[in-house]
Amino acid sequence: MDLIKTLLPPGAQVVSLTTDDGVKLAGYYIKANYTEADGSGADGSGASGTKRLTIIIHGLGRSFLSMADRWNAVYPHLGSVLFLDLRGHGRSSRRALITFGDNEALDVKAAVDRFRDEYNTIVLWGHSMGAAASLKYTGGGGKPDGLILEAMYHSFDDAIDTRANIWRAPKTTVVPLVKFLFRHVMRIDFEGLCMPRILEKINGVPTLLVQSREDEKVPMASFEKLKAALGDKGRSVVFDQGDHDSIFRTNREEYIKLAGEFIGSIGN
Template identity: 30%
Template structure:
């Protein structure tokens, strides 16, 4: 709610949702962005067809950030991206997680065989090839202004993933490193930075130099804005708040279950 209030008080509306298979949404599987990018595309089309919004930005964390990247390179009309802890390659994440397993011996052939088995099963069940899920592949063609975020103690998606994507990203970019891990609550200064970024990208009239003052929306008795502007919109995927574990951890668990079914 802290995030919502900070954004709404700047006159920006927010469309928050759970991906299929997460939170309150139905579904048995998540694909870490492979199919979720189509969910984002559908939501964006809905917002644009509504006639109630003008510019749209995307804010995602973990799977949400990877999904925003996968959609962003094919939709240059997006005004801005906030990308918190995206992964560059799912295969790399899987290998790094295996490397962290406290086993004395992990033969490379055994690791490769396990990945092939998981790949085959996931492909059969979801139509997703885990070896082809590489959000970093198209960032050199994405020119949407982006704010990258990474937790320096993230032990699920190593911060180097965010650094690598940021390094190759073609558009205007900035990066914020925060203390904490993959699931840590984000500090207030980061929420402030995101709010300013969204305001500049969504509310700044084209062609006008400089910054505009923040739009202050009156707060109601509950502490939430009584009304929010409806001319701009930021989409926020709730994948990091809607489940007991982060979506990335859920996916790893699902992949583990898939693998165990075949042992």
């Protein structure tokens, strides 16, 4: 808890969540002070009665620690914040298999379900696998009020191929074996992790796609397919600098302004 006190503002607390498939999750909750009956107040939520929660979700091999420096992009002026440790990461259950966004959609659902009665506006801000999980949750019938999808892969199949190229893995032996194991042993839903297909299907959810030209794990060609699938249903922003894991840190000032304007426009 000492680390949480160091990284997050006073009053931050650990919360426990349970998914529909029984996985225990940890979250880190920073609650805004809604001082007036209509929901407006010092937190800047606006006089419309908006009570807003932004759920921030990390990528593969990370935890809330990799996203903790984002809290002041939202809190307190845009409402409350929940950082979520996905299954197999951080303080969440390490016994659950990591499925690269597939079953992690249930983690996102658990977080939204936990707080939906308290907040009338919930925005999901996901990085990489966290973005994929957020979008899969939405495509499966979830109802967030907004999405920020950062450095998200085009499809799980494409993500494997891209990383295989980076690691110079043999394309005729290792890559097919890895895909076989993921598909038939771990039962990962490759078709369900085709992000353009989901983007084309969802309607009525404000969406912001964020990408960097220097992201070697999500090439611009893959991002352009996501952008085309989103069409005029949302906005796409490309930064010139920042690798896959440093888009926010590299472009901090501009990104905070971008995210703040987007989140602030939802629910008002």
